[in-house]
Amino acid sequence: MRAFESENLILSQLADPELLDLERILEPLLLPRDFELVHLGTPVSHYYFLENGIASMVATSPEGRKAEIGVLGRDGMSPPALTMHREQFSFDVMMQVGGHGRRVEAGALECFLADRPAVRRLLSRFLHTFFVQVANTALSNAVHKIDVRLAKWILMCHDRLEGEEIEITHEYMATMLGVRRSSVTDALHVLEGQHLIYSTRGVVIIRNRASLEAFAADAYNVPGISGRDWPQTRRRPLVMYN
Structure with a gap:
């Protein structure tokens, strides 16, 4: 044991x-x-x-x-x-x-x-x-738009958490992405408009993981970033090192 x-x-x-x-x-x-x-x-x-x-x-x-x-x-x-x-x-x-x-x-x-x-x-x-x-x-910071970068960031957080909710404020997301809070709000509206996430005060909820991955595209689907090619661990994949 x-x-x-x-x-x-x-x-x-x-x-x-x-x-x-x-x-x-x-x-x-x-x-x-x-x-x-x-x-x-x-x-x-x-x-x-x-x-x-x-x-x-x-x-x-x-x-x-x-x-x-x-x-x-x-x-x-x-x-x-x-x-x-x-x-x-x-x-x-x-x-x-x-x-x-x-x-x-x-x-x-x-x-x-x-x-x-x-x-x-x-x-x-x-x-x-x-x-x-x-x-x-x-x-990604150099070549992708903020809404794509935000989608990638949400996916990376989702890979490392249980459940569909991420407790995070707009202000915190702005700091993490190095942009203005208004830019984060606009990007969240884009993702919500496509029914990929739901955002409320201090919480982001994943609605459609597969479509969110498709939206993030090559910002997320690369070795070392994407969970798609990682072996399964419980519900979602996480990278293994052996």
Whole structure:
């Protein structure tokens, strides 16, 4: 029997002895919206394995403007780094949709990984997949309209959550996409007009997943972004790293 069952896809792939050893240094905790996993310019003190909820990696300009550059959920580890040498982290990572998970102190994880190359390779594959996502997000920001980018972003959140509802405000979406709130409102109206989603105060509800994917097209349907080619995990696909 396994040490514990986890919704996190990295933890779920560990062999029983590895999972049992890691369980001893993992701390379960709630992760409410706006909880900071790591702050810009500070060292990484803990690594988080989300089991529900969504974290955003956010870049900040010298003038203080912010934009999301990556989405993290139960598919990986937050923050997406493996330095563990107390260097300052270059981005904010915070919960944009509240949830829960487990965390481990950075030094304890470093010791755990020291003689476990298979686990380190698993984390390295996750990091590669995550930075493919970051690169595709940068491309999408340059070549796609806001309504397409929003559709892609909603799909990526949907992949990492249970149910059809995403609790998120227009203001938060504007910050994550690096656009004005009015632009998000206009884009939501486009998606609602095509009956792809329903948007109300603080909540976006998926109405037609397949049509939303078709609308997002090549912004979403690329390796490292799309769930279409990922093996099934419960209701929806999420990327696996083995």
